[in-house]
Amino acid sequence: MTEAPDLATPIVGWRVWLMGWDEDGPTLVSPVAPFTWLPRVATTAGCRAGCPQAPTWDCHCGLYATADLRLVAPMVISAGAILGCAALWGRVVEATDGWRGERGYPLVLFAPTVDGDDRGRRDPSLALARIRSSRLPGSRPVGLPGAATTEALGRRYAVPAHPLPAVPRLAVWESDVAGCAVAVREEAARGLGARRLGDRDADARFARTVDAMLAALQGR
């Protein structure tokens, strides 16, 4: 007997990735368990503790996302991580502040960028360097991508990707941005089907929520 689904639209939450690089261009890499989310392929969770099908109730396995942007903002501010909304589906453990999913795919990306070239981006050790530097007091992000890399990332994953030229302080995330983030997350989920089927109005609605969030992030 098959189990009736609880939801027919994916769960959408905020999470972060580090930028990796392979022979075809930039990739998204999970920051904790360093594996690559492949372009145009659903990522399936695995479990290092040996759960037969991740996620399980009493383990920590699964693909993570949170409803509250403020939980992931410190990683963007200090480590230059790529922020984004991810769709989660399959088996999903709902927790008090987020979800752990079986399968996932990004829906929109925001990459802290620097102006100029992308020197250093192809060095995979930069991802680790960013994590390590984020743990040091007073450290600054290293190896941020340029706008061209962000655009390539969006093209490769076929999702909107936006550069964040100036990453705001945590206080900004907690005030103005939080409300916009709720709208982006909700529209990312609600309009997904229509956008995939070519509904221009759904595209425009999603773009408006993203623009409002970008404006809030840049203090406009």
Next chain:
Amino acid sequence: MHIGEPVRMLTVEPVVDPVPRGDYPERFAEVAPRVPRPTPRSGVGRTPQQEIPAPLTT
């Protein structure tokens, strides 16, 4: 990332695949062709047809 204590387990099956196909965004997803609906058996549940008056002729 700490997401708190588990609350419930969900089974989520999206109607539209969240993963863009190889041709997106240059070409959009397609809706599956409509399956013809079964017709009712003769005489079952059929509503009487309303007679349409013939147009007046002169």
